[in-house]
Amino acid sequence: MEILSHDILIVGGGGAGLRAAIAISQSNPSLKTAIVSKVYPMRSHTVAAEGGSAAVLKEDDNHDLHAYDTIKGSDFLADQDAVEAFVRDATKEVIQIERWGCPWNREEDGRIAARWFGGMSRKRTLHASDKTGFHLLHALFQTSLKYDSLMRYDEWHVSALLVDDGKIAGVLAIDTRRGTFSILAARTVILCTGGVGRIYAFTSNAGILTGDGAALAYRSGAPLKDMEFIQFHPSGLLRTGILITEASRGEGGYLFNKEGKRFMENYAPTKMELAPRDIVSRSIMEEIAAKRGFEGPYGSYVHLDLRHLGEPKIMEKLPMVRELCLDFAGMDPVYEPIPIRPTMHYTMGGVHTDKDGKTPIAGLLAAGEAACVSIHGANRLGSNSLTELLVFGARAGRTAVEYASSAKPCPSERLQALAKEKMDFIQKRYIRTENGTERVGAILSELRKTMDEKVGIYRREEGLQEAIQIIQRLKDRFNRIRLTQQSKVFNTELIGAMELDNMLEVAHVVAMCAMIRKESRGGHARKDFPKRDDEQFLHHSLTFQSPDGPRRETLPVTFTKWKPEERKY
Ligand SMILES: Cc1cc2nc3c(=O)[nH]c(=O)nc-3n(C[C@H](O)[C@H](O)[C@H](O)COP(=O)(O)OP(=O)(O)OC[C@H]3O[C@@H](n4cnc5c(N)ncnc54)[C@H](O)[C@@H]3O)c2cc1C
Numbered sequence: 001m002e003i004l005s006h007d008i009l010i011v012g013g014g015g016a017g018l019r020a021a022i023a024i025s026q027s028n029p030s031l032k033t034a035i036v037s038k039v040y041p042m043r044s045h046t047v048a049a050e051g052g053s054a055a056v057l058k059e060d061d062n063h064d065l066h067a068y069d070t071i072k073g074s075d076f077l078a079d080q081d082a083v084e085a086f087v088r089d090a091t092k093e094v095i096q097i098e099r100w101g102c103p104w105n106r107e108e109d110g111r112i113a114a115r116w117f118g119g120m121s122r123k124r125t126l127h128a129s130d131k132t133g134f135h136l137l138h139a140l141f142q143t144s145l146k147y148d149s150l151m152r153y154d155e156w157h158v159s160a161l162l163v164d165d166g167k168i169a170g171v172l173a174i175d176t177r178r179g180t181f182s183i184l185a186a187r188t189v190i191l192c193t194g195g196v197g198r199i200y201a202f203t204s205n206a207g208i209l210t211g212d213g214a215a216l217a218y219r220s221g222a223p224l225k226d227m228e229f230i231q232f233h234p235s236g237l238l239r240t241g242i243l244i245t246e247a248s249r250g251e252g253g254y255l256f257n258k259e260g261k262r263f264m265e266n267y268a269p270t271k272m273e274l275a276p277r278d279i280v281s282r283s284i285m286e287e288i289a290a291k292r293g294f295e296g297p298y299g300s301y302v303h304l305d306l307r308h309l310g311e312p313k314i315m316e317k318l319p320m321v322r323e324l325c326l327d328f329a330g331m332d333p334v335y336e337p338i339p340i341r342p343t344m345h346y347t348m349g350g351v352h353t354d355k356d357g358k359t360p361i362a363g364l365l366a367a368g369e370a371a372c373v374s375i376h377g378a379n380r381l382g383s384n385s386l387t388e389l390l391v392f393g394a395r396a397g398r399t400a401v402e403y404a405s406s407a408k409p410c411p412s413e414r415l416q417a418l419a420k421e422k423m424d425f426i427q428k429r430y431i432r433t434e435n436g437t438e439r440v441g442a443i444l445s446e447l448r449k450t451m452d453e454k455v456g457i458y459r460r461e462e463g464l465q466e467a468i469q470i471i472q473r474l475k476d477r478f479n480r481i482r483l484t485q486q487s488k489v490f491n492t493e494l495i496g497a498m499e500l501d502n503m504l505e506v507a508h509v510v511a512m513c514a515m516i517r518k519e520s521r522g523g524h525a526r527k528d529f530p531k532r533d534d535e536q537f538l539h540h541s542l543t544f545q546s547p548d549g550p551r552r553e554t555l556p557v558t559f560t561k562w563k564p565e566e567r568k569y
Contacts, residue, residue: 001419002182003412006151007031007404009171009184011158011213012192013041015133015389016368016396018140020190023397025147031404036153036173036184038208038495041141045194045206046389049133050245050320052125053097053386055090057112061122063087068562070384073119073276074377075522075532076564077226077540077557082355082373084560086384086391093390094126102139103128105317115317116250117383119276119569125383130245130320136386153184157495158212160422161189161220161364162415168363169410171216172422176495179488181426183419187407188400190357191217191366192393195347198499199507200456201448203344204236204243213370215502217351218509222359223542225372225555227506228513229348229523231380232457234280236343239298240328243345244321244338246382248306249273251317255284256303256337257292263302271569278379278523279569281342285457294339303337310334342457346385348376348523349510352542352555357396363403367396374540377557378522430497436482440497443474443481447500447507450474455511460527464515471508472549478504505545512550513541534564 008024010017013035024033035041056066066087071078098104098112104126105113117125128135144150153173160172162183170185193213197205218224234255235244249255255273257263267283268275275283284302287293293300306314306321311334314322318333325333350372357365368389375388410418450470454463478501485493519533520526539554 001416001423003415004182004184005032005409006034006184006186008033008188008190008400009186010035010190010192011171012044012194012368012370013037013152014044014192014194014368015046015137015140015386016393017190017192018137018144019390019393020192020367020397020400021144021150022140022147023394024401025150027398027401028405029147029149031149031401033149034151034153034184036156036158036171038155038157038176040154041152042137044137045209046133046137046386048206049136049386050130050243051117051247051250052115052127052132052383053094053136054117054120054125054381054383055094055387056087056124057091057094057126058114058122058124061124065121066090066124069120070375070381071377071562072567073379073381075379075567076538077377077521078375079373079558080560080562081558083375085355086375086388089391089394090387093387093394097136097139097390100139100143102135105129115247116274117381118246118249118274118280119381125250127247130247130318132386157498158216159426159498161216162418162422163220163361164410164414164418166362167407168361169415169418172419176490179491181423183415185410185415187409188363188365188404190396190400191351191364191370192368193370195369196503196506197344197347199447199503199510200344200451202236202241202452204233204241205344210499210503211506212499212502213366214351215505217359217364217366218505218545220361221544222361222364223352223544224509225349225352225542226374226540227349227509227543228517228541229378230344230510231277231346231348231523232281232342233277233345234284234342235304235340237324237329238296238301238339238341241343242324242328243343244304244324244340245318246277248304248318248321251313252309253304253306256305257287258294259292263287263292268569275569276379276381278525281457282525284342296339299341301339301341304340305337306333307335307337346380348372348378348380355395356399357392358399363407365396365400367392378524430483430494433482436480438477438481440481440483440493440500443477444500444503447471447474447503451507455514458525458527459514461515464511467511468508468515471504471511475504475508509543509550513543513552516552517541538564
């Protein structure tokens with residue numbers, strides 16, 4: 001098989017991947033670095049981010065306040081040393097990204113503007129209107145183009161990691177345009193593959209977010225951390241789950257039930273609509289359960305009302321919200337309230353890393369939503385993720401430079417042997433399936449339905465057990481799939497099958513960790529264990545693949561200054 005050699009390989013061309021690439025190119029331009037991405041980099045999910053990026057910039061704010069808000073938001077599961085590093089680097093990174101061309105909104109006096117976001121005690125969310133991700137990704141992408149040492153493999157899908165005796169040696173990837181597999185060899189690999197949102201049906205996440213990085217690392221022996229913590233965003237547009245940014249509440253939008261009451265008064269009287277996402281999402285579900293939601297052909301919902309903000313403010317600060325409502329719900333938020341309900345939005349867990357991006361496999365790093373450092377713990381605060389891409393993308397890039405400068409490349413005969421083993425597996429599992437009977441689409445729909453119904457905002461022992469059994473059955477059915485698309489060129493059926501295999505693996509871990517954690521913390525709410533239980537569960541969950549299914553261990557949380565306290569808003 002063809003071997004394409006590099007020093008460092010970055011899997012993923014979203015915010016985290018591009019920021020890592022720039023850090024590498026700046027620190028050591030002589031390293032041969034490549035980005036491999038299953039979509040053109042500008043189509044990564046980062047482009048869809050709307051509301052903003054959090055960092056301390058104003059006189060009335062400081063790093064300890066940002067750290068405390070993040071840790072309280074995390075329900076005290078974040079590692080505090082990582083959060084402290086995060087908030088410190090954040091300030092530098094948001095200034096740097098502006099110098100690379102990200103047009104932050106300005107105050108009248110010319111200084112950078114900030115808006116309110118849920119769970120933040122200061123206005124510290126910088127934004128470029130409500131198209132922050134688009135501008136941020138653009139600034140990173142065009143900056144990355146300056147470096148000649150940086151190569152790209154656009155529309156290549158990474159299908160396996162090649163690990164030699166506990167050390168990363170490269171990846172096996174398919175060029176989707178040609179349909180051929182190659183070995184992309186590298187002494188260091190950084191996984192920046194984003195989240196796993198597509199294991200749910202009702203989600204704000206792009207179609208590419210199938211947890212590939214998590215599954216690749218897991219199969220290679222790296223543990224996944226805190227996978228039970230899934231974030232549901234309060235305002236998913238009814239029917240599609242498309243995101244209506246939290247900035248709409250940050251700019252002053254209200255939530256109403258069908259009795260015309262701002263119901264957040266009952267749940268978070270001081271923060272109201274700007275309580276953290278886990279709390280607002282549960283409050284909406286409580287209103288719906290108490291029959292105070294609206295009912296329609298697409299299910300129950302509540303209203304997000306922006307009318308009092310007026311058209312000029314909506315057009316200046318939330319133009320994309322208006323566009324999305326007009327295009328996908330046929331209504332105009334200038335004149336009507338928006339029908340919303342919580343939508344799966346973010347994966348707090350991911351590949352276990354330290355704060356420099358290292359995983360337990362030598363030379364394998366991870367950053368961005370694919371990784372779990374952890375700074376978000378049990379619940380991420382809105383606008384901390386875009387900043388995380390910059391901070392931890394850059395940190396992982398610098399770690400990669402250090403590692404690649406001393407590590408030895410894997411000999412080609414060894415690479416060929418490792419790749420052959422993976423290729424035989426791929427042939428048998430996905431390509432030579434003429435005798436199979438099961439269809440990818442059918443398995444996928446059942447997986448998503450199961451996750452929505454049994455591993456959603458509220459969880460119960462019985463439902464979780466059922467979910468695990470169903471996932472096991474779906475995995476079994478997957479062993480008998482049949483693919484019919486013969487073409488080598490853009491064989492989306494083959495890619496879809498590999499993605500589904502990844503999703504089944506990751507969903508299994510999510511459901512199992514959710515069952516073992518018999519408490520409620522942040523985004524993980526157990527109806528049968530409604531209280532947080534620090535005595536038994538103030539730890540991270542770490543899951544390893546084993547022949548008998550996911551094997552779970554625990555890992556202590558790192559504390560520096562802040563002791564766990566009751567989380568009230
Ligand atoms: C609608 C929406 C709005 C959001 N708004 C905000 C916001 O305002 N503020 C905020 O802080 N956060 C926001 N978030 C969260 C934030 O945008 C994401 O967490 C973040 O952009 C993830 O970036 P990433 O670089 O980790 O991955 P992504 O941008 O998701 O990129 C993943 C990359 O990995 C590649 N990839 C994946 N699998 C493979 C494979 N097998 N082979 C090759 N390549 C692969 C893809 O091609 C892609 O380039 C939002 C999220 C959504 C969905």
